[in-house]
Amino acid sequence: MSTFQPIRIHLTDQAAERLKKFLGENALACAVRIGVCRSGCAGYSYKMQVTQEPVSSEEWVVEVKGIRLLIPKEFARWLDGLEIDYGRSGVNESFRFRNPHAKALCGCGESFSFE
Template sequence: MTEASRQVQMTESAAKRIQELIASEGAANTMLRLQVSGGGCSGFQYEFSLDSDTTDEDCIFENHGAKMVIDEVSLDLLGGAEIDFVREMVGSAFRVNNPNATSSCGCGSSFSI
């Protein structure tokens, strides 16, 4: 995988929501952690959390003033993805536009490759 294809972008909407979450927690040096784990109705699922700790196996991405951390294993499944935050009548959520996913569930929280 080339360096460019390992990049993960976030929209301005996602960056703004990350900043809002961090401000409400009152924790400095906090980032959004995006992780992929086995499970969900399609095989893999996205997990989001706030984290201030990183390891040597983490990659940090910054867009629009917000930081996101992704571990190397998850990055293999997320390379080239864009993270968005959408507000809809049924609720608000982070949405992953993942070019590596061949299918996903209806709610968009799990996928297969």
């Protein structure tokens, strides 16, 4: 069952282009699942996965710039207002996340906390 929820997720043009490229590389892919997992020295990190699995009843569907994002309901309050960017820093390219609910970042920038 697909349930659309007004969760605000913002994608920069660069992030949207990159996600569209990932989706285009897999003809069966239909969405990008975004979640949070326990990781790193600050406690949590983001995880993103291109998926061809159907929407679960435990997820909200958010469409941004033509990309279907699947957000687990258990993380919706933490991800509401999330901005996802994609860019280069030196020789590395990566997604960058700006979350108004994150209270602290670790020194290397790979994890964050909500407390």
